[in-house]
Amino acid sequence: MINHSPHVLMLFLDGVGIGTKDRGRNPFFEANISALKTLWGGTIPHVRDAYRDFSTASLRPLNATLGVAGLPQSGTGQTSLLTGRNAARIVGKHFGPYPYSTLKPIIAEENIFRRVQSAGKIPFYANAFPRQYFEYINSPRSRTAAITMSWIASGYRLNDSNALAAGNALSADITSERWSNLGYPHMPIISPQEAGKRLAGFTKANDFVLFEYYFTDHAGHHQSMAEAVRILETLDGLIEGILNAFDHHSMVFILTSDHGNIEDLSTKGHTRNPVPLLAVGKRHREISAYSRNLTHVVPAILKLLG
Numbered sequence: 057m058i059n060h061s062p063h064v065l066m067l068f069l070d071g072v073g074i075g076t077k078d079r080g081r082n083p084f085f086e087a088n089i090s091a092l093k094t095l096w097g098g099t100i101p102h103v104r105d106a107y108r109d110f111s112t113a114s115l116r117p118l119n120a121t122l123g124v125a126g127l128p129q130s131g132t133g134q135t136s137l138l139t140g141r142n143a144a145r146i147v148g149k150h151f152g153p154y155p156y157s158t159l160k161p162i163i164a165e166e167n168i169f170r171r172v173q174s175a176g177k178i179p180f181y182a183n184a185f186p187r188q189y190f191e192y193i194n195s196p197r198s199r200t201a202a203i204t205m206s207w208i209a210s211g212y213r214l215n216d217s218n219a220l221a222a223g224n225a226l227s228a229d230i231t232s233e234r235w236s237n238l239g240y241p242h243m244p245i246i247s248p249q250e251a252g253k254r255l256a257g258f259t260k261a262n263d264f265v266l267f268e269y270y271f272t273d274h275a276g277h278h279q280s281m282a283e284a285v286r287i288l289e290t291l292d293g294l295i296e297g298i299l300n301a302f303d304h305h306s307m308v309f310i311l312t313s314d315h316g317n318i319e320d321l322s323t324k325g326h327t328r329n330p331v332p333l334l335a336v337g338k339r340h341r342e343i344s345a346y347s348r349n350l351t352h353v354v355p356a357i358l359k360l361l362g
Contacts, residue, residue, distance in 0.1 A: 061177075061362040062339055063259035065298065066266045066310045068137070068203065069291070070130060071273025073316020073329030074117050077102040081322040083275075083284035091296040095336060106330065112304055114340050117330035119349040120315045124150055127326045130273070131155045133314030133350060134202035139166040140354040154199045167206035168264070168354050177263035177361055181207040182255060184215040184225035186238045203268050217243065226251055226267055230294050248290050252297020259307055263361060269294075276317030277324055284318055299336075308337035308360060312353060 077100075079085035084100050093100060095113050108115035120128040122136060124144040129152030135143035139162055147156045155163060164170075172179040181203070192198050200208070207214065215225035217240055220232065227235060227243075230251045235243035246254070258265045269291060275284040298309060311334040316327035333353065335343040343356045 060306075061263070061360060062306055062308045062337060063262065064264045064308050064310060064357055064361060065256060065259050066264070066312070066357070067255075067295075067298075068134075068266060068268045069272050069311065069313045070268070070270035071276045071315060071317030071326065072313040073120070073319045073327050073331050074101055074103055074106050075316065075319030075327070075329055077104070082319050083281055083288055083321065084319060086281060087285040087288040087292070089288055089292040091292045091299060095295075095299075095334065101332070103329065106332075109341075112338065112340065113334065113336040114344040115335075116333045116344045116347055118312065118333045118347060118352070120313075120331045121328050122349060122351070124148075126150045127328060128315035129153065129326065130314055131159070131202060135159050135163055136350040137312065137314055137353055138168050138202055138206050139163060140351050141166065142351050153201065155202050155205065159202075160205070163202060163205055164209035167210060168266075168357065169206050169210040169212070171354075171358055172264045172361065173210060175358070175361060178261070179210070179212075179264045180258055180262035180266070181212065182215070182226045182258055182265055182267040183228055184217065184220035186217055186235065186240065188238060190214070190216070203266070223254060226255055228268065229271060230269065230290055247297075248293025249297035249300070252294040252299075253301045254297075255294070256298045256301035256307070256309075264357070272313075272318045276319075276321065276326075279321045279324055281321060284321060287318070302336070304336075304338050308335060308339055308343060310335050310343055310353070310357070314350065 075082040106117040122142050122144045129150040131152030132143040144150050169179040219225040271287050275287045313331040316329035320327050
């Protein structure tokens with residue numbers, strides 16, 4: 057009997073940790089997030105209750121500090137997630153939001169897109185970018201975040217407005233509402249549920265799909281409960297759409313983050329809280345069973361993909 061490797065959909069959330077059970081500062085306890093609550097067995101995880109293990113889904117807290125003092129940052133955290141290497145330990149500190157210079161060769165050679173490609177599989181970075189971003193990255197002052205850097209270094213082109221309009225990519229804000237202000241008044245706006253269905257559909261032609269959602273980190277820095285609730289409810293709609301189109305036999309859905317932030321609105325900065333690793337699908341435990349920190353995610357995905 058042939059054991060076919062599943063197609064993996066990874067939802068990367070910037071700045072999402074597992075916080076305390078306090079609805080005054082943790083918007084997860086204030087937002088209407090029914091899809092996530094269903095995956096979590098009807099209750100919202102917190103630092104004293106962070107594990108879930110069901111027949112089709114599991115949740116594990118991941119250590120984002122990586123044994124390094126200070127507050128975790130996106131540059132080192134995302135590099136660790138994408139490469140399986142302890143980036144904070146390599147450079148001797150947490151660093152961000154962009155990767156430290158000495159990490160760039162590691163990102164270029166060891167990122168998950170390149171390694172999926174080298175294994176004869178097809179990766180896909182689902183985010184679309186407006187013309188302003190292309191102008192920026194081609195300018196002398198440009199700096200590139202770890203995920204975008206990984207994709208470009210692997211020899212691929214970023215999705216543009218044409219790909220988004222054709223339904224072949226997804227907007228960073230999920231619904232495409234912001235594109236009108238970027239000079240694209242006719243960009244179709246979709247619901248979060250439609251976006252989730254579209255994202256799940258990308259796995260039919262690709263072995264590994266990654267979508268990056270960074271508005272969670274923005275909301276945490278703004279310390280606005282109303283904004284944080286809105287962002288989480290939009291995210292929950294996306295997850296609802298993914299689950300409605302999900303095939304438990306041929307897909308594995310992974311949700312994770314690089315550091316804490318939005319789960320504690322009492323502080324403007326990042327937190328040292330663990331981050332979630334949610335895995336959904338028939339083979340979910342192959343992702344979550346041995347994952348304890350950020351560096352364990354990519355090796356687990358690569359093993360799952362064969």
